[in-house]
Amino acid sequence: MTPDEFRAAGHELIDWIADYRERLAERRVGPDVAPGEIRAMLPAHPPSSVVEFGDVLADVDEIVLRGTTNWLHPSFFAYFPSNASYASVLGDLLTAGLNVNGMSWVTSPAATEMETLMLDWMGELLDLPPRFASGGDGGGVIQGSASEATLVAILSARWRSTHGAVNADGDTSRLVAYLTAQTHSSIPKGLRVAGIGEDRQRIVDHDEAFAMRPEAFADAVTADLAAGLVPCFVCSTHGTTSSMAFDPTPELAATCARNGIWLHVDAAMSGIGALAPELRWVNAGLEHADSYCTNAHKWMGVNFDCDLYWTVDRAALLGALSILPEYLRSSAAASGAAIDYRDWQIPLGRRFRALKLWFALRLDGVDDTISMVRDHVGWTQWLADEARRDERFEVVAPHPLNMVCLRLHAGDSATDALIEAANATGEALFTRTVLDGRTALRFSIGTATTTRHHVDAAWRLLQQLAT
């Protein structure tokens, strides 16, 4: 493809994206395809000759979109929001266009320095404790996903527990981690990766609001210490995936401080709520946390992938992840004047991802995001009231933010059938979960283009199908 062909095709694709988004409400939310159907529409073998850009775009329309779940659809109430503002898409396009590798400061200084600054900016906008800022012993970094942030936190915890006074013999086989049945699946996965198997993962009791019981956590730690084990890591979730429950970080922190336990706070979805001053309660207890993450690529609308991860203990992070072969040495890093972000993450290579955050903050700012967040929270409360007024429905869990879990009094199979029927219409999309053994429908309001009308229509759809 020549530069001029790129210009023409690029303009066409930019327009295609705008068209797709402007007309998205006319499409089904979820696709209606069976496994294998999309693959069967594509050639089994690689092409032997090249085609025009228009041919590829036609296949996008006819094949790709046929098998696409439209996460940006205004009636997408499933999983979690996956917003991608136009500004962030342009930032990401520049990332691809430059294609520099930001693994070390020296491999593209602007990529590193803008990223450090963007994390400081975000810390300020979210009103995070100053100890997460880059000036001191802490700092922030963009991870691909909250799963990767979690794994980095676990590895930092493992390093600290095996390189300090707590467990001076460096033995990892006695490390114990704490979570609840509501903690995101990435935490047990990360623990497993780090060699902390299920036999050393304590599922701490949760209360009726699905939040960790702090006294149960303290008791579990006491029991493990008595057994000669080393309590190492706890994940306190601010906004669980299943029901948006908030673990009591301030109460967990005392137990952590007493026992040298790494306190990681996972606010992947909810943390962005702190852009709105009246929602800063989502940050409760962060002044005690060793690490924290929230995803700019969910509610905030910086396109995937853009997880924001902060730690207050850079030494543990580097202890866990730093490797320095000859071909990666640089005088800038050796002097301590520069950050090498490859030592802050699992992979070596890294995209210049700060650009999309910078584009979003400069071209859009956060005022519209704050208004959107307020709308979503308000509509969620309205929806919960509506559900309480409909005697067939039950509100299963607290709904302090933008998600409410519902079920039918008629039972699990009725709730399951309702979710399936609603999704099959293509008019809305929901996800199912199980809370304390019973099926629930998660109604997550987080898409940037969703209006009150879409929420209302989705609720009517559920009411109609519940009959």
Add this chain to the structure above:
Amino acid sequence: MTPDEFRAAGHELIDWIADYRERLAERRVGPDVAPGEIRAMLPAHPPSSVVEFGDVLADVDEIVLRGTTNWLHPSFFAYFPSNASYASVLGDLLTAGLNVNGMSWVTSPAATEMETLMLDWMGELLDLPPRFASGGDGGGVIQGSASEATLVAILSARWRSTHGAVNADGDTSRLVAYLTAQTHSSIPKGLRVAGIGEDRQRIVDHDEAFAMRPEAFADAVTADLAAGLVPCFVCSTHGTTSSMAFDPTPELAATCARNGIWLHVDAAMSGIGALAPELRWVNAGLEHADSYCTNAHKWMGVNFDCDLYWTVDRAALLGALSILPEYLRSSAAASGAAIDYRDWQIPLGRRFRALKLWFALRLDGVDDTISMVRDHVGWTQWLADEARRDERFEVVAPHPLNMVCLRLHAGDSATDALIEAANATGEALFTRTVLDGRTALRFSIGTATTTRHHVDAAWRLLQQLAT
């Protein structure tokens, strides 16, 4: 940003990218900035009002580019190639524009099915053994980087060694891994992440060509078995980072087969060479490998990130990485009819990365890449001959592909000074490494826009500065 503003700004940015690339040769390769200089040019605090797109683009020109290492520059001979074809940039733009999450089949069927197909296509184009194809017990997936591919391979190996007859008690504390001093830093890092510490990482001797000695590997395994340990994993590198050495996979394979050792082949940079039939020797021994990776985002020019990872043992992969919470269940996956790629990687979320590979293969094909590969290999041989003819220089290692390591007879400090002086000119960029204790200059020829003229000019620059 409104749709119409996006259209206008998008067209402008597409043109900016084409302009940047067309005039890239006029710029310095590496930037001339000190740590902190770029950050200081940006506002310390987040903006309180939004700006026009033109203002952002002006800052890209004046601030971002000032601190950018131009990896796409025709005189970039550092690290490894980071090509990003126009076609792949467009595919990546579509990924950002759709912003669907391909974590599970059901979350966007086309994302999964196109990815499986693209890996099958690539297996065919690279002439990989059919056992890596998706039809049987194996299959391919896009990982973000070779580091992530390696970690997935290590975790698969760990799972197999602790869930089979080899080590039926599930004990991970006796697992041993094998590498050489030339193996990429991501392998010790991945082993460390997986809890296989340095005390169980055997640095096997290499020969004068910097390749693993197969008899030394066999001896190390025998010694570990005698000590009651469990040999678990070996990384055979096809094209090491420091000197492009090839470990003898066919010879290592017998020891692996006898002892149930996972054989991972890392061809991150070199593997793409197999697009050219006469270079298929880079695949030697793959018929014995348990897993294999090469990066489409290096020599091939699909923009970062696009590592191609294949395994022949899907069961070990899923055993190592599968986690199934209620909110991720789907009937399609439960029936076994669909792949859920979240179980093939560390993170949960994932971009629809197959699009950029599909765009590249359909819009550009591979014929131009094959010609480019042949040119780069040819110029490297020419360059090595030139260096041999210049009595000041020494060719340090075999150079079967597109990189040659040079040093000055005058000694390490002279070689170091040469690299620094060359890089300071901004006319070319090289990376330093150390081979068997002595400094070497890596001259890596891999950028798509490099011509014979640029190689020649860079060599003259070195000759001139060596004086």
